[in-house]
Amino acid sequence: MALNNPSRRSLLRAPMIIPASALGLNGQTAPSNRVTLGGLGIGGRGARVLTSFLAQSDVQFLAICDVRNERRETVKSMADQKYGNRDCAMYSDQEELWARKDIDAVLIATGDRWHTLLSILTARAGKDIYCEKPCSMTIAESRALADTMQRLGRVYQAGTQRRNGANFIHAYELARSGKLGKLRTVHAEAGPGNRWPPATTHAWLPGQPEPSKQVTDWDRWLGPAPWRPCHPSYVQGRWRGYFDFHGGGILEWGSHTLDLCQWVAGADATAPVEYEPKGMGADTPYSIRCRYADGVELMLRDSGFLGLGSCHIRYEGESGWVETADGGRIAVSDNLRSEVRDTPKEQAAEATTNHVRDFVDCVKSRRLPRANALAACQTHIACHAAYIAFQLGRTLRFDPATDTFRNDEQANRMRSRTMRDPWSL
């Protein structure tokens, strides 16, 4: 510990006279063993993740920062109700939250456009990060995210909780144990149905008067995304599907399902080298056939799964296959029937809580969490590369060592976006 810059947790380990309850003697977790948490931009999904954090006896949520007043109040109410006090602080400027030396980690659950930038700035402020998915808007952001976490030694968990979901782990173990034989093809459901098409739109909605900054700070809501006239629809959650704010259905779902395929393919430090889009019509099923350097194929598609639930994955080997999805049901080839049983729904629903627990444990131990920054980076790079191939409508070849497409200048120009001033990575 640096004596001139002690951390909150190291200081709390030093000898001092403190009440028994603070030492963890009355069923409480001692402060030195507690992870203190702040929140940036917590809405619907973020509130579900926050509920899992609040359920951890060794986590204390101290402050919320949001550009929307009503959301600040909602989150404060959740925390204050949990702790029986009025202590949860509220901020509209993230700098104030980062300045809090007593906060160890930050839950980021803003819109996607902010995820990478806030994660990097939070890491620079010396805090660990749990960030909702999708974690980046571009290939360049994905790489910057992983590089920053590695350089600064921060613990980072992407909100891809299915890596800690019991049935997905079971399918992973079946494949990794060799019971499927040599892995040949992994399948990820991505961009399913009319609600989550792969494509995004460049359209704007007609402008409406901006609310007061106290209600919603539109400039901060936009953040690094391009300026456009204000419309309440975006702020109320309908920003998905707009290119400036969203990476499309492949990224929306692939950040979960392609991520599971990367994991099982042993590809957490690389990405497929080829992306071949098919079925580009608005009313026809699409698919993107991807290939890893070792020959394993990755199929991104929105149909043809067994209907086990949302977020299907399927792993096929030389001697068997397994398929699962949300809800816990697992289907396998006949030769593997004795190897599996469905995960009870209640257990399958605990993925987020398990994922949060994994993060908290890693904040304490400084180990890498299951959805660490490099794994998330590579998954997101693969999703972005697939979407670029989809947009261009042609097969792309990719070099994972340099994050560049081979002999395709247009594709390479689509690897990054310019952040709106004054923001930059």
Place this chain on the structure above:
Amino acid sequence: MFAQQNPPPQPMTDEKYGTAQVIMALPPAKLVEILKDPGGSPYAKAKACQRLAVTGGPEAVPALAALLADPQLSHYARTGLDQIPGPAADEALRAALRTLQGRLLAGVIHSVARRRDSAAIPALARLQHDTDPAVAKAAYAALAAIRPPL
């Protein structure tokens, strides 16, 4: 996941140039014409800049550079310039370092850094002492980005 149950509001259509989809299907020369059109809407110009980021060449640089001082479109102009290879875009961004101020200047500094334009180092060395903290911070970061540690 995040349900979107009701049909979303109708998107804008530019009276002269049509929808975003139509504008973004135009060839680079037509997109440059939109940027030069004094009556062109911010919407049409923004979409033209975004498309030129993928398809534009040096011939688009003057029209993009002319928008760098426009508070609404400066970022869109940088979106185009950042991706256009070659010295013309570098020179246009470097020239803007001498004329812009405040937030727009900070943005251009970020673009110069992103393009690793070493010819901008003298200007950045001066701007790192700018009285505007955002400009000074951006210039300092740009110098570090252009001259990475050995």
